[in-house]
Amino acid sequence: MxxxxxxxxxxxxxxxxxxxxxxxxxxxxxxxxxxxxxxxxxxxxxxxxxxxxxxxxxxxxxxxxxxxxxxxxxxxxxxxxxxxxxxxxxxxxxxxxxxQVPGFPFEDVRAIVEADLGASVDEVFASVDSAPIAAASIAQVHRATLKDGTQVIIKVQRPNLxxxxxxxxxxxxxxxxxxxxxxxxxxxxxxxxxxxxxxxxxxREMDFEMELLSMLRYAEMFSDEPKLHVPTPYPEYSSKRVLVMEYVEGIKVSERQSLIDAGVDLPSIVETGMRITLRSIFEFGFFHADPHPGNFFVRSDGSIVLLDFGMMGSLESRRIDEMLVFMVAILTGDVDMLVNQLLDADLIGDETDLRSMRGDLQAILDRYSNIRLGGLDVAGFLAELADVTIAHQVVLPADLLLVGKAMGTMEGLGQEVYPEFQPLEAIRPYLTEVYVKRVLDAKRHTQTAARSLLDGLNLLKEAPFDIRRILRRLRRNEMGLIVRSADSDFEQRAASARINRLIFGGMFTLFFFAGIFLLDSSSPVRIVAGVVSEVFAWGFLMGFGWFMIQGDRR
Amino acid sequence: MAESSFDKGLESLVAELIRTHLVDSVFAKDAVRKGLTPEKLESLRQEILTRLKEAEESGLEHRDAVRKVMETISGFIPKDSLMSTVAKSFVDKIVPPAASQDKEEE
Structure with missing residues (x-):
């Protein structure tokens, strides 16, 4: 067993x-x-x-x-x-x-730092506080001073983690x-x-070298944002298990009264936090996936300090486009845009009753569009949306939910710090503008077109070799398929029909174009080969048609 | 990295296509109209049109580079075939030859 x-x-x-x-x-x-x-x-x-x-x-x-x-x-x-x-x-x-878990002994901290940095603690630091300022499941944090007097914090991974x-x-x-x-x-x-x-x-979260790189990348992304401060890490004193970074004084963003006492402009903090979150997701596709209140501090000048870059989310350009369409459709209550995007992203299965799903989605969108602007709960809304889509055999992309979590946390934080904050008023125009700019961005479309052209040329260049390889395998009876068995007979039949259609469709394309290339020649041998290839191509096309009809019958 | 003539020419073409075929339909979408105030919509539209026009004009002289690449690719298709005719008309439509462009301008 x-x-x-x-x-x-x-x-x-x-x-x-x-x-x-x-x-x-x-x-x-x-x-x-x-x-x-x-x-x-x-x-x-x-x-x-x-x-x-x-x-x-x-x-x-x-x-x-x-x-x-x-x-x-x-x-x-x-x-x-x-x-x-x-x-x-x-x-x-x-x-x-x-x-939050109990801390571990300072002796372990010393042993890990010394093993990883290859020097004694006293050689690297002028002083280190033996009492941790925070302890969590992955690491604990100590204050320290470098030899040049710089105040830093040391994040050390738990022993034997x-x-x-x-x-x-x-x-x-x-x-x-x-x-x-x-x-x-x-x-x-x-x-x-x-x-x-x-x-x-x-x-990823256990690799502090990766966290250090994320900090550097985030700081670079927001180099034009004076109201955000990312603590400077020290790569020369860091390793996979040790991360040394600048110590920054600040007030926890959840301590509203302390912020008021310090004379900080509360609406400006919330507006900055929301802007940073939205830009990181939709402009850079690299965002803090765990932006809970404990990771936000505010300095006396009103700038935000962001901590803990262990859990980051990233979205590739095409995914950003998808997320934008999802979010714009949701925030503007456009159910057709939402359903079309679910179809485009290939998330809707054959069994889904589109009309019924559209009705359910419309009901949620209508209900939320009637909520007062400030009362929108983005995370709750996305959760409810997920419930509806699951009921219709559609699983929303995990990225969307991670984005929802990041935005939802910021929204909650905003309302805690400044209850008059109306998140939708900040989110909706921003996302609509980014969406319009991306859809109508000539440079981005040009890059995509140029890439597709290059891919097409590579495909053309490789095609003769690929065709030859397939023909050789066919001759040697080496063509085979590994099919993972589906749960039921029906699924298995449907899977084989899809595979057959795929094979016949693919073979038709290959032989068709191979035929065209061969026919464009003065050599009689190649012309004959071209004709044979075209005959094969049309044979595969008929096979493709036959499997389509069979699939429909089933 | 410096942009090549091909990139500039292609961007100019893409910008023209977007300006003539896409801008109106995007701004007419319900979702877009609901998401922004009328003033913001108008200023965004102007901003985008200006940017597209700039991209279009700055790559105008490089469009020939795109035509050459497209002609090279379509040269792979056997001549006097249906596909060749389709490809030629496609290239002519996307990147009109310099002579006919001049004629249109006259």
Whole structure:
């Protein structure tokens, strides 16, 4: 049995996970995973807990994650950004997950810094405060002074973190695999893919060299923005596990009274924060994916200091266009634009009833368009939108939800600092203007056209070789297809019909153009080959047509 | 990186296509009209038209470079075939030969 190796290897941790699950009323999960009914009974005897608990499930999941430690807290925080995967009442609870854990001894800090920088702490720093100013699941932070008197902070990764996380991820992968096989209602949420996405996101967050590069990139992006300050990192004193950066004095953005006492212009802070968030997403496609209040400070001159660049989101140019259309359609209540964009992004399956989905989307857009401008809850709105699309077998792109999270957090922060703030008034005109400018940007379209032309030329250049390779394989009977078996006969038949259409369509194109090239010659051999090629091409076209008709019949 | 003649010529063509075929339809979209005030819409429209006109004019003299590239590519298509005729009319439509441009200007 494939599960046993990881289960045996991590038996201690697995026992702790199952006991915590049972303590919070999830012993039935063990039974569903077929660990055995005996285990379920044992749980009940040991903990004398009923299978169900009066505490709401969302709260129980949060408590389980907090008790299980950093990996599960981080997983919960990631899932809190995915209302497309997790029910809304669970998402709301997961948003309360606190990433605060006890600190670790200064001796460990010293050992890591010295191992990574290759010098003793006293050689690099004039002084280091042994008491941490903050401790979280990934790292803890200390104040220090460099030899030249510069005040800095040192962010040091928790000792043995990669090993701990590796073991937890192994268990998570194993559990996800079991869930995917044995709990059909969970399968559609692709738990294995989620764990994989989580693994990638966590490994980026654990690499402080990457965080340092993100800080430099963000500072460069906003070099024209005097009201934003990104602390200067010190690459010469940093490594994968140690990050040294400038210490910046400031007031936490959530401490409204302190801001007022300091005479800071509150509307200007909110306006700057929103502008930075929108520009980072829609202008640069590189944004802070975790902009919670703890990461924002305000200096006495009113400029914002942004911290913690471990979790960044990035969007490629085409994705920005898609996001813009989504957002403009949503914010202006244009349901046709929204449905068209879902179709263009290929998110709507064949089974979706377009008319019914359009009606449901229209209902949400109408309802939200009647809300007073300041009362719009972007994150809540996106979550509700996700619920509707899921009901119609459409899964919204994760990027959109991450963008929604970033904007929603800024919106909440804005209303906390300056309750009169009306987010829609800031967001809607900005996004519409960016959308119009991008759609009508000649330079951008030229670059795309030139790239497509280059791709086309490369394709032409490679075509004879590719055709020859395919013909050789055909001659040697080496052409084969690996088809992943679909769940049901119907899906399997549909998948093979699609593949057949793809093959016949592709072969027609190849032989058709090969024929044209060969016919354009004075050599009789090539002309004959060209004619043969054209005959093949038309044969494949007929095959393509036949599979289309077959597909329609089914 | 400096822009080549081809890039400038292509941008000039793209800018003309956008100005003549796309600007009106984008500004007529419901979503765009709802998203901006009428004053902002008008100023944005003027700003974009000016930018497009500039791009169009600055690459006017380089359009021949685009024509040469397109002719080279269409040279791959066998002559006297239907595809060749289609390709030629496409190139003529997109990048009119210099002589006919002059005639139009007269």
């Amino acid at each position: 494939a599960y046993w190796p990881w289960m045996l290897r991590d038996i201690g941790r697995l026992r702790r996970i199952t006991s915590i699950l049972a303590r919070h009323g999830f012993s039935d999960v063990a039974a569903r995973l077929r660990f055995g009914a005996w285990l379920k009974n044992l749980f009940n005897k040991l903990f004398r807990r009923p299978l169900s608990s009066p505490i709401p499930i969302g709260k129980r999941i949060r408590m389980v994650a907090e008790e299980l430690g950093p990996t599960f807290v981080k997983l919960g925080q990631m899932l809190a950004t995915r209302p497309d995967l997790v029910p809304m009442h669970v998402v709301s609870e997961l948003r309360f997950l606190q990433d 990669p090993e701990t996380i590796k073991a937890d991820l192994r268990i998570l992968s194993g559990l996800a695999s079991m869930l995917e096989r044995r709990v059909p209602e969970i399968r559609q949420f692709r738990p294995l893919a989620i764990v994989e996405e989580f693994r990638r996101s966590l490994s």
